[in-house]
Amino acid sequence: MNTVSRHVSWFKAVQIMHRLLVRQLLTKGRLVALLAVGFAYLAFATLVVRSNASTSTDQELLRVAVELMANLGFTLVVPIVSLVFASAAFGDLNEDSTLVYIWLRPMDRMPVVLGAWFAAVTVSLPLILLPLLLSTLFSYVDGSLVTSTLLAVLIVNLAYCAVFLFLGLLTKNAVVWGIGYILIWEGFVSQISELGGRIAIRGYARSTMQVITDVNLVNGQPSLVISILVPASMVLVALVLSTLRLRSLNVD
Amino acid sequence: MSVVESSLPPPAPRTPDAASAVLPFVQVEDVTKTFGDVVAVSKVTFSVGSGVTALLGPNGAGKSTLFRMLCGLTAPSLGTVRVLGENARTNRDVRGRIGLAPQQDALLDRLTALEFVALAGESHGIAEPLLRASQCLEYVGLDAHDSKRVGAYSKGMRQRVKLAAALVNDPDLLILDEPLTGLDPLQRNRMIRLFHDLGNRGKCLLVSSHVLDEVARMGSKVLVIAQGRLVASGDYRRLRELMDDRPHRVRVLADDTRRLVAVLVSRALVDGVSVRGDTALIDTLDIDSFGRNIAVVAAELGVRLLEVVPTDDDLEAVFRYLVERR
Known part of the structure; x- marks a missing residue:
């Protein structure tokens, strides 16, 4: 009998998962579909802002652009793109029975989850930022719009990816459940319930934009620190839950 | 390169762990696995040492579920599974000492063979995964430099x-x-030669199959599983004897089946018979004697034989026999 053991470091495990999943996640179909969503937003936002350009002051234009970003960009583009990639990170592997090639390795579960999360962020962030930042540039409005968009996208993309990564480990219909979550919880419950609004990720994108642009979007505006710390806590909780789920998963 | 010409890749260096040197490879004790109301594996107990052991059973018998439990991919509902003395589901180091080729055809199809095997090596903490992957691919007779993705492989x-x-x-x-x-x-x-080669080098190989002839060539140690239960274990030659001892069933169709069957019974060539229309289902313990005599008897009677077909020469029938005997 071979009496030996090997160890895969955390850093190495993160690196392996990240490299593998970036390659697996980027399919032509996903790229085309999600770029289409992003550029549809870009076209619509540009059209709306430009149509108001001749009759509005700069401050009014900024308000229109920020509201478009908060109500459409952060309701549709950011969560949908994050959902597709993050839920597929483990979901695809589980679905096609290739998760066994990762699960049965002498790697701790937490770095495997971290690597998958990084991979989802790596592929989704550029696809979100490209149309959203282009829309701010085409609006010719205050530079604070660009800064707030950058920061808000980063905060909520990290949070959405962690939550949807966990969802991909929970169910094989993660996209359907994710869309339900986006529409019902983030889109509806968060609007009518104060507590729901505090738990909804999208709310922190709105508050971040409000702090930086001074455009009033939410009542009882949380500080920038809170707008960063709460989503960061959501990331931590989602990643820990994903680790526990991966550990107890029945793998085909 | 032929596998018999190539040599086993040298083991990648690891840290000694003397405690596991004396433990058996696999210990399964009173293991049951259920999925809802379905019992996939029922009260199975066995242990396995080095060399090739074949796990034999029809499709759906519980072989893959048993393998998944050994690897820790799923936990048993009852009982204990120990691999190298540990639970592979919770022990990371033990997982590093298992090699699994799963039944499902799934591979990471966007990778080349070299990338796929190197990824496996890297995730096992091997220092030079590309070199090791090349050696292993050559060992199984594949070109390590093939640029095709595995998705395009046969x-x-x-x-x-x-x-x-x-x-x-x-x-x-x-x-x-x-x-x-x-x-x-x-x-x-x-x-099969490769499996023997690995077994001779002190590895423990558990190989599943539902084809008897394959198992016969893999090695003399067998575990027979049917309907989730271990129905036989030990030397393959003993299983072979059980197969030869079992009653065989033959379907006979003739232009006067009833008269033919009556004579076969009177000459003690059959042990049981049922006739429906022109078709008889005949059970016999001595299939050789039956085979030699049925044409002779038919010729004596002037009966025209239309069909003589063994109906249970498949593995399923052997399993049925083994299960029913218990």
Whole structure:
């Protein structure tokens, strides 16, 4: 009998998962579909802002652009793109029975989850930022719009990816459940319930934009620190839950 | 390169762990696995040492579920599974000493064979995964420099890629779930020689199959599983005897079946018979004698034989017999 053991470091495990999943996640179909969503937003936002350009002051234009970003960009583009990639990170592997090639390795579960999360962020962030930042540039409005968009996208993309990564480990219909979550919880419950609004990720994108642009979007505006710390806590909780789920998963 | 010409890749260096040196490879004690109301594996107990052991059973018998439990991919509902003295589901180091070629055809199809096997090596903590992957691919008779993605590979090539990936960490325990499925006869011969080679080097190989002839060539140790239960274990030759001792069933169709059957019964050539229309289902313990005499009897009676077909020369029938005897 071979009496030996090997160890895969955390850093190495993160690196392996990240490299593998970036390659697996980027399919032509996903790229085309999600770029289409992003550029549809870009076209619509540009059209709306430009149509108001001749009759509005700069401050009014900024308000229109920020509201478009908060109500459409952060309701549709950011969560949908994050959902597709993050839920597929483990979901695809589980679905096609290739998760066994990762699960049965002498790697701790937490770095495997971290690597998958990084991979989802790596592929989704550029696809979100490209149309959203282009829309701010085409609006010719205050530079604070660009800064707030950058920061808000980063905060909520990290949070959405962690939550949807966990969802991909929970169910094989993660996209359907994710869309339900986006529409019902983030889109509806968060609007009518104060507590729901505090738990909804999208709310922190709105508050971040409000702090930086001074455009009033939410009542009882949380500080920038809170707008960063709460989503960061959501990331931590989602990643820990994903680790526990991966550990107890029945793998085909 | 033929596997018999190539040599086993040298093991990648690891840290000694003397405590596990004296433990058996696999211990399964009173293990049951249920999925809802379905009992996939029921009260199975066995242990396995080095060499090749074949797990034999029809499709759906519980072989893959048993293998998944050994690897820790799913936990038993009852009982204990120990691999190298530990639970692979919770012990990371033990997982590093298992090589699994799963039954399902799934591979990471966007990778080349070299990338796939190197990824396996890297995730096992091997220092030079590309070099090791090349050696393992050559060992199973594949070109390590093939630029095609594994998604474009034939079934047989995919099986060998899975085997190379399972070998990359120089595992103590190799679990191969239906590894010969989809291979042509030449490839099957190569694989079986390769299994013997690995077994002779002190590895423990558990190889599942539902084909008796394959198992006969893999090794003398067998575990027979049917309907989730271990129905026989031990030397393959003993199983062979059980097969030869069992009653055989033959379907006979003739232009005067009833008269033919009456004479066969009177001459004690059959042990049981049922006739429906012109078709008789005949049970006999001495299939050779029956085969030699039925044409003679038919000729004596002037009866024209239309069909004489054994109906239970498949593995399912052997399992049924083994199960029913218990």
